[in-house]
Amino acid sequence: MSPSITNTKLRLTRTRWLAGILLLISAFFWFNQKPLSHISVAQPLPVHTFLETVTIVIFASVFIVCWNAFGDTRKKSSAILAVAFLCTAILGFFHSISFQGMPGFETAIDMHKSLSFWLVSRSIIAVTLLGLALDPTDSDISQKHCYSILSIGIACTATFAAIIFASPEVLPLTFSADSGQTSFKIIYEMGLVAINCLTAFLFYKHALRFQSDTSAERLHIDRVPLFFASALMAMSEVYFSLYSSTRDIDIVIGHSLQLLAAIAIYRSMVAVNIQTPYQALAETTANLVNSTEELLVQRERLSRMIDTAIDGIITVDGAQNIILANPAAAVIFGYPINSLINTPLSQLIPMRHRENHGKHMQEFGEAGTTRRKMGTHFEDFYVTGRKANGEEFPIEASIAHQLEKGERFYTVIFRDITDRKVAKEKMAAYHAQLSQLSNTLQSIREEERKHIARELHDDLGQLLAALRMDLSLLQRDQQLVEHNQQTINSMDQLILTAITTLRRIATDLRPRALDEGGLFFALQTLQKDFSQRHKIDCELIADEDLLTLDDARSTGIFRIIQESLTNVARHAEANYVQIEFHRSNDTLGFTITDNGKGINELDMNKTQSFGLVGMRERVKAMQGEFSVVSDSSEGTTLKIELPLDN
Numbered sequence: 001m002s003p004s005i006t007n008t009k010l011r012l013t014r015t016r017w018l019a020g021i022l023l024l025i026s027a028f029f030w031f032n033q034k035p036l037s038h039i040s041v042a043q044p045l046p047v048h049t050f051l052e053t054v055t056i057v058i059f060a061s062v063f064i065v066c067w068n069a070f071g072d073t074r075k076k077s078s079a080i081l082a083v084a085f086l087c088t089a090i091l092g093f094f095h096s097i098s099f100q101g102m103p104g105f106e107t108a109i110d111m112h113k114s115l116s117f118w119l120v121s122r123s124i125i126a127v128t129l130l131g132l133a134l135d136p137t138d139s140d141i142s143q144k145h146c147y148s149i150l151s152i153g154i155a156c157t158a159t160f161a162a163i164i165f166a167s168p169e170v171l172p173l174t175f176s177a178d179s180g181q182t183s184f185k186i187i188y189e190m191g192l193v194a195i196n197c198l199t200a201f202l203f204y205k206h207a208l209r210f211q212s213d214t215s216a217e218r219l220h221i222d223r224v225p226l227f228f229a230s231a232l233m234a235m236s237e238v239y240f241s242l243y244s245s246t247r248d249i250d251i252v253i254g255h256s257l258q259l260l261a262a263i264a265i266y267r268s269m270v271a272v273n274i275q276t277p278y279q280a281l282a283e284t285t286a287n288l289v290n291s292t293e294e295l296l297v298q299r300e301r302l303s304r305m306i307d308t309a310i311d312g313i314i315t316v317d318g319a320q321n322i323i324l325a326n327p328a329a330a331v332i333f334g335y336p337i338n339s340l341i342n343t344p345l346s347q348l349i350p351m352r353h354r355e356n357h358g359k360h361m362q363e364f365g366e367a368g369t370t371r372r373k374m375g376t377h378f379e380d381f382y383v384t385g386r387k388a389n390g391e392e393f394p395i396e397a398s399i400a401h402q403l404e405k406g407e408r409f410y411t412v413i414f415r416d417i418t419d420r421k422v423a424k425e426k427m428a429a430y431h432a433q434l435s436q437l438s439n440t441l442q443s444i445r446e447e448e449r450k451h452i453a454r455e456l457h458d459d460l461g462q463l464l465a466a467l468r469m470d471l472s473l474l475q476r477d478q479q480l481v482e483h484n485q486q487t488i489n490s491m492d493q494l495i496l497t498a499i500t501t502l503r504r505i506a507t508d509l510r511p512r513a514l515d516e517g518g519l520f521f522a523l524q525t526l527q528k529d530f531s532q533r534h535k536i537d538c539e540l541i542a543d544e545d546l547l548t549l550d551d552a553r554s555t556g557i558f559r560i561i562q563e564s565l566t567n568v569a570r571h572a573e574a575n576y577v578q579i580e581f582h583r584s585n586d587t588l589g590f591t592i593t594d595n596g597k598g599i600n601e602l603d604m605n606k607t608q609s610f611g612l613v614g615m616r617e618r619v620k621a622m623q624g625e626f627s628v629v630s631d632s633s634e635g636t637t638l639k640i641e642l643p644l645d646n
Contacts (some may be wrong), residue, residue, distance in 0.1 A: 011224050012207050019200075019231040025237050033242065039249040045101045048246075052096040058262040059089040059125075062269050076139050077132070077144040081269075083153035084128035090157050091121035094164070100246055110175035111246075115174040115181075116164045118584040119188055122237070126195045131266075133202035137437075180244040189241035196234035203227035220399075222268045223617070229264035232257045287492055317409045320345045320361065323409075332395075332416050334388035350386045357383075361399075361410060394421045465476075468495045516541075519554040520544040523579070526562060530577075534569045543583040546588070556618045557590070564592045564638055567611050570594025574635060588644055593637040598630040 065084030095117035098105045105114070141149075163170065174185040207223040239254030306313050312329030316322050322340050330337035333348055346354045385395045397414035523540055531538045549557070561579060568577055574596030581590040612628070615638070619626040624642035 003243050008207070008224065011228075012204075015224050015228045023231070026238065030238060030242065044224075044246050044251065045099070047252055048099055048255065049096055051252075051259050052092055052099075054098070055255075055259055055262045056089045056092045058259075058266045059092065061266060065269060067150075075235065076141045077143075079141060079149045081128060081132065083150050084124055086150075087153050087157045088121045088125045088128075090154075091117050091124070091160070094161055098165075108175055109168060110172060111172075111175040113164050113168050116168065116171050117161075119185070119192075120160055121232075122192055126192050126199070126233065129226065129233075130195055130199045131203075132226070133199045133206065134205060153481045162378060174377065175297075181241070183354065186241045189237045193234045193237045193241075196230045196237065200227050200230035200234060203230055225264040225268035229261040229268065232261035232264065236261065263272075311413050311415045313411065313413050314340075314345070314348075315409055316345050318408045319446060324411075329414075332387075332414070333385065348385055350384055350392055393418045395513075396420075397519060426452055432457055465499065468492065468499070492503075517548060518544075519547040519558060522554075522558055523547070524560065526558070526565070527579070530565050530569070536569065536575055536577060538565070538577045538579070540579045542579070542590075545579055546583045549588075553622060557642075560615050560618055560640065561590075561592060563611050563615055568594045568596065571599075572636065583644075586644055587641055589639070589641045591637055591639050592633065595635040598632040598634070599628065600636075603631075 063082050063086040066078050066085065095114050096102075098110055098114040098117060100106065100108070100111035100114065114179075128446055172184045173182050174188075175181060203226045205221050207227055226590075236254040236257035239250045239257065242248075243254075244248040281566065306324075306326045309326055309328055311323070313326045314322055314329050314333045315324035322343055322345055325337055325340040327337055330340060333340070346357070349357050383395050383397055384392050394417050395414045396417045398413050399410060399412050401408055403409075403411045414485060518540060521544075523542065527538045527540045547554075547557075565577065568574055572594045574594035577592065577594045579590065579592050581588070583589070616626050619640055619642070622642050627639045628636065629639065630636040
């Protein structure tokens with residue numbers, strides 16, 4: 001439980017006990033008037049005038065605070081509250097000056113006038129407090145409407161005053177010379193007692209729930225004093241119904257309770273609203289001090305971060321003059337840090353780039369984005385800087401901008417990437433050399449394959465053919481055949497198998513169809529052989545005219561398809577493969593699609609996947625693009641796009 005809520009409950013408990021004690025004392029005197037009947041006021045007029053004057057001043061103070069607590073727009077309740085207390089103060093003043101015994105007001109009818117003013121003023125204050133206790137839904141009203149409410153309140157007050165002063169006989173009689181207070185006046189007082197009791201009950205319930213009403217554009221109201229004030233007003237009205245003459249002590253007690261009620265109202269509305277701005281100012285000042293200290297700490301922390309950052313940091317204004325530079329920036333550009341401040345940023349940029357750099361900065365500021373990488377090199381995003389000695393070097397940089405009081409500032413965070421750029425260039429050179437070496441090895445391997453295939457076919461193939469012919473001659477000797485039939489047949493079969501194997505090996509090394517019939521004929525042979533050997537349906541969709549290519553491209557494409565079919569047979573578990581070619585004016589594309597189990601993504605990225613690596617290298621050597629699309633439910637598709645010379 002917060003300290004403020006605990007304090008409110010404690011005050012409410014004390015106020016409840018005080019109101020209860022006053023009620024018990026008053027009840028004793030209400031039902032036992034004999035002790036009070038012996039007490040009379042020798043000079044009732046000055047006492048009455050003093051008590052009423054203090055009450056009027058307090059109600060006027062309430063009006064002043066309620067009326068001036070807001071600017072051009074306020075809540076309707078605040079305007080009605082202010083006007084009600086002003087009218088009460090005015091009617092209280094008329095009641096005071098027309099009280100019996102004041103100059104010019106000596107008769108019983110004058111006392112009737114004074115009591116009429118009293119009843120009207122008490123009615124206004126009672127109804128106003130009841131309305132406040134009901135806590136109705138509020139709304140905003142303008143200054144113009146506030147003055148309209150004020151005008152209506154003053155007009156009604158003036159009308160009541162005119163009627164009471166000019167024609168008091170039209171009003172119910174409240175005082176007579178013979179009997180004092182009339183029954184109408186006493187009954188009316190009891191009605192006010194009932195209203196004030198209800199108001200006190202409602203304020204008590206509110207005080208149990210709220211400490212103060214702090215809603216936006218509404219008065220800060222302390223409900224504990226308002227509960228006490230309503231209870232005191234109810235008790236005072238009882239005293240005002242008991243006196244028989246102006247000298248009775250009941251009038252003094254009633255006015256004293258009324259004064260205490262006015263003080264409680266003042267404490268609830270005026271004092272709280274006077275103290276609140278100062279409390280708010282003190283809280284704001286404390287928060288401002290804390291915020292200032294926190295900002296100083298954050299600024300110092302940020303300054304240390306900037307000073308110790310290994311990356312260079314430079315901030316420029318809209319005119320491209322440097323307003324902040326950290327030590328790393330000074331070291332990178334080779335300037336003393338103090339010499340960088342207030343110098344143009346163009347001093348750090350090569351002459352040939354200065355004009356374009358200024359345009360790019362302006363376009364960046366007007367584009368609406370707050371940050372981006374600098375430079376036009378997609379891989380490195382680097383720009384070129386110029387050191388104090390005139391040396392140019394590459395910089396990786398990012399830029400951000402912000403608006404402060406309408407002025408644009410740009411902050412660049414950068415680093416010298418000379419070493420990285422050199423290393424990258426070396427790696428690129430090494431990669432180019434490796435690619436060239438790989439291409440050379442591929443060419444050498446193809447030449448070796450072609451040579452070995454030719455040697456196998458022309459030499460060893462001819463020897464095996466001659467050997468079979470010699471065996472055929474031996475088979476003509478019937479005597480030899482009769483004794484060695486089984487051996488001769490076995491030898492013939494072995495020679496035939498050797499010839500078939502030799503042809504297959506030679507074809508795998510370098511298919512003669514590729515040299516003799518071209519790529520289309522070689523792919524048809526590869527398709528048929530693959531289907532027969534692995535029992536996998538293979539479809540070739542191509543036009544022979546599309547595949548009229550030079551030897552290097554034909555060999556590369558054949559090897560790519562050959563390797564992909566080998567992978568299908570070994571790993572895909574497919575029963576269908578489709579090879580499809582398409583060609584545009586400057587591009588030849590083909591896809592190899594199977595309906596197998598697909599390739600795991602991890603397997604595709606393995607460095608040991610030499611089949612895929614070899615295909616990528618072949619495509620790269622032909623300046624083409626290679627991609628793999630794989631799905632466990634749809635199989636794998638290799639997509640190759642190769643540029644063609646026009």
